[in-house]
Amino acid sequence: MVETSTRERILAVAGELFYRDGIRAVGIETVCREAGIKKPTLYHYFGSKDGLIAAYLKDQDEKVLAGLTEPALRADGPAADRVAAIFENVARAARREAWKGCPFLRGAAEFAGERDHAARQLASGHKRRFERWLADFLDEHGVIDPKPLARQLTVLLDGAVTHAFLHGKGAYAREAGNAARALIEGWRRAGGSRA
Amino acid sequence: MVETSTRERILAVAGELFYRDGIRAVGIETVCREAGIKKPTLYHYFGSKDGLIAAYLKDQDEKVLAGLTEPALRADGPAADRVAAIFENVARAARREAWKGCPFLRGAAEFAGERDHAARQLASGHKRRFERWLADFLDEHGVIDPKPLARQLTVLLDGAVTHAFLHGKGAYAREAGNAARALIEGWRRAGGSRA
DNA sequence: CGGCAGTCTTACCGATCGGTAGGTACACCG
DNA sequence: CGGTGTACCTACCGATCGGTAAGACTGCCG
Numbered sequence: 001m002v003e004t005s006t007r008e009r010i011l012a013v014a015g016e017l018f019y020r021d022g023i024r025a026v027g028i029e030t031v032c033r034e035a036g037i038k039k040p041t042l043y044h045y046f047g048s049k050d051g052l053i054a055a056y057l058k059d060q061d062e063k064v065l066a067g068l069t070e071p072a073l074r075a076d077g078p079a080a081d082r083v084a085a086i087f088e089n090v091a092r093a094a095r096r097e098a099w100k101g102c103p104f105l106r107g108a109a110e111f112a113g114e115r116d117h118a119a120r121q122l123a124s125g126h127k128r129r130f131e132r133w134l135a136d137f138l139d140e141h142g143v144i145d146p147k148p149l150a151r152q153l154t155v156l157l158d159g160a161v162t163h164a165f166l167h168g169k170g171a172y173a174r175e176a177g178n179a180a181r182a183l184i185e186g187w188r189r190a191g192g193s194r195a
Numbered sequence: 196m197v198e199t200s201t202r203e204r205i206l207a208v209a210g211e212l213f214y215r216d217g218i219r220a221v222g223i224e225t226v227c228r229e230a231g232i233k234k235p236t237l238y239h240y241f242g243s244k245d246g247l248i249a250a251y252l253k254d255q256d257e258k259v260l261a262g263l264t265e266p267a268l269r270a271d272g273p274a275a276d277r278v279a280a281i282f283e284n285v286a287r288a289a290r291r292e293a294w295k296g297c298p299f300l301r302g303a304a305e306f307a308g309e310r311d312h313a314a315r316q317l318a319s320g321h322k323r324r325f326e327r328w329l330a331d332f333l334d335e336h337g338v339i340d341p342k343p344l345a346r347q348l349t350v351l352l353d354g355a356v357t358h359a360f361l362h363g364k365g366a367y368a369r370e371a372g373n374a375a376r377a378l379i380e381g382w383r384r385a386g387g388s389r390a
Numbered sequence: 391c392g393g394c395a396g397t398c399t400t401a402c403c404g405a406t407c408g409g410t411a412g413g414t415a416c417a418c419c420g
Numbered sequence: 421c422g423g424t425g426t427a428c429c430t431a432c433c434g435a436t437c438g439g440t441a442a443g444a445c446t447g448c449c450g
Binding site: 020021022024025100101105106108109110111112113120123124127128148151152154155156157158159160162163165166167171172175176178179182183186187 | 357
Binding site for chain 4: 027028029039040043048049
């Protein structure tokens with residue numbers, strides 16, 4: 001028996017269901033049933049559904065970030081190759097039935113009507129965090145003035161994730177990887193700063 | 196008095212609410228109240244909530260497409276300038292409070308759990324339609340072998356839309372516009388086909 | 391042992407969900 | 421005139437929504 005705390009178990013179940021079906025599509029009662037507890041227990045730990053949602057996304061933050069950056073950290077060669085590995089990884093993920101894109105993008109979309117909702121703020125923060133990581137990563141690999149380029153690639157990557165999910169095909173992420181390569185190589189050719 | 200048919204009025208109200216708050220967040224009863232009709236009337240015209248959702252997205256398809264392409268059609272100069280106008284338009288839209296990104300991306304995200312849902316299929320179709328339009332547009336403006344480039348730019352654009360919405364700032368779309376320029380100019384330099 | 395804190399329970403709340411049975415009001419057609 | 425079809429209504433359905441009051445169980449500390 002794997003001795004997981006109740007809180008952890010609820011969070012794990014909620015994460016799976018929220019990611020699989022969408023946050024709004026999953027009721028509290030479903031989470032409780034799957035986690036083998038009763039509602040007041042969930043409310044004891046998380047206070048509200050919004051509290052659970054916030055905990056879910058906070059929990060995903062570093063996990064998703066690690067999953068995204070890992071291919072780049074493992075790859076070698078010039079920056080363009082390493083960044084392309086991120087896109088290739090998305091392309092491969094798109095084939096898996098269970099892969100449904102980025103939980104933050106989807107979460108933010110679900111709460112478009114509530115501007116200050118935790119899901120929106122956590123999504124925004126998560127994306128800024130990735131952008132910053134990428135700027136540092138590019139910098140470490142010899143790219144001059146990496147911040148604008150990091151922003152371009154971040155935007156491109158989320159487009160790739162979205163389209164890979166939308167069409168259920170890796171081709172879009174792979175083509176985006178080609179674009180990423182072109183952008184990085186072009187940046188380098190231009191001396192690391194825009195004309 | 197602007198003599199609109201009941202069906203049109205329901206669709207207009209549903210469109211506004213679905214876009215503003217999210218599809219799942221809006222109940223049928225709310226739509227009926229705002230449209231000044233009763234539930235059976237709505238079910239008379241649309242059959243089910245899913246029917247209404249499908250009608251909503253079908254209705255948006257050409258409108259959104261027209262809104263996206265219009266800046267490019269109005270702009271002049273080389274292809275890079277015209278495509279950049281699309282991104283600039285998104286950047287300007289991001290400032291408006293009521294702008295909430297792409298209804299298709301958001302709709303697809305809300306129904307991530309139902310692979311064959313109309314929202315998913317219509318979103319996928321809409322994106323393919325835009326990609327095809329862009330390929331033709333690039334072709335007309337002298338870009339050789341435009342299809343891969345059109346795909347890259349389509350992915351980039353949706354990333355721009357998503358990030359503009361996510362952060363509520365046009366800066367991301369504007370930076371993506373720079374990337375679009377770089378990709379188009381690089382493509383041309385490379386002779387219109389990849390190395 | 392008594393008492394307290396934390397954990398998790400049974401049993402329930404009002405509101406809202408998507409959807410429907412059955413009928414009325416009216417226009418058009420013969 | 422009667423008949424038919426469309427548009428729209430009142431009134432209601434069971435299920436589920438997010439959330440809570442109040443208590444039982446358990447282990448720890450004195």
